[in-house]
Amino acid sequence: MKKIGLFYGTSTVKTAEIAKKIQAAFGDTTMGVVAIEEAWRKDFEGYDNIILGTSTWFDGELPTYWDEILPDLDDLKLKGKKVAIFGLGNQVDYPENFVDGIGLLAETFEAGGATIVGLTSTEGYTFEKSKALRDGKFLGLAIDIDTQADKTDKRISDWVAQLKKEFN
Numbered sequence: 001m002k003k004i005g006l007f008y009g010t011s012t013v014k015t016a017e018i019a020k021k022i023q024a025a026f027g028d029t030t031m032g033v034v035a036i037e038e039a040w041r042k043d044f045e046g047y048d049n050i051i052l053g054t055s056t057w058f059d060g061e062l063p064t065y066w067d068e069i070l071p072d073l074d075d076l077k078l079k080g081k082k083v084a085i086f087g088l089g090n091q092v093d094y095p096e097n098f099v100d101g102i103g104l105l106a107e108t109f110e111a112g113g114a115t116i117v118g119l120t121s122t123e124g125y126t127f128e129k130s131k132a133l134r135d136g137k138f139l140g141l142a143i144d145i146d147t148q149a150d151k152t153d154k155r156i157s158d159w160v161a162q163l164k165k166e167f168n
């Protein structure tokens with residue numbers, strides 16, 4: 001498997017904590033783990049396998065820095081690259097915008113030519129609407145440590161096992 005770059009944005013550090021858990025689950029010390037406020041456009045193009053992490057805030061918006069950098073990333077050259085996205089959200093308090101951030105990132109990175117991998121089932125979640133959905137599946141991994149913290153570790157280990165097969 002080629003080198004992985006993991007880019008995450010967070011408001012109250014929860015997404016950063018999940019990023020660390022994902023890196024540990026890969027057991028990959030060569031993984032580049034970058035806070036989005038420290039990322040440059042060219043950094044994304046330097047990896048064939050990319051993991052993106054974001055939370056969702058204020059009725060379906062990206063956290064600070066993701067929202068600032070995303071407009072600059074609309075013409076990235078990502079053909080042939082694989083992108084997997086994890087998103088934190090709260091399905092009880094925000095059932096109409098649950099993990100929308102996953103969908104917002106998928107849109108931009110797909111426009112750059114990347115293939116989105118790591119799609120997961122919605123089984124076990126209860127919500128009304130989400131921009132993260134395509135054909136009934138999440139376009140990545142949804143993590144809800146606010147209301148389903150006990151499911152997080154298993155969700156991460158299953159997803160990482162899936163990515164080990166789906167990445168180049």
Ligand SMILES: Cc1cc2nc3c(=O)[nH]c(=O)nc-3n(C[C@H](O)[C@H](O)[C@H](O)COP(=O)(O)O)c2cc1C
Nearest residue numbers: 011012013014015055058059060089090094098099
């Ligand atoms: C004011 C506020 C707005 C939020 N808006 C949403 C939302 O629209 N959709 C969602 O799924 N979660 C929403 N959440 C839940 C956060 O995404 C969740 O708590 C997440 O774990 C925060 O991660 P972070 O600390 O990495 O930013 C919101 C939380 C707060 C406090």
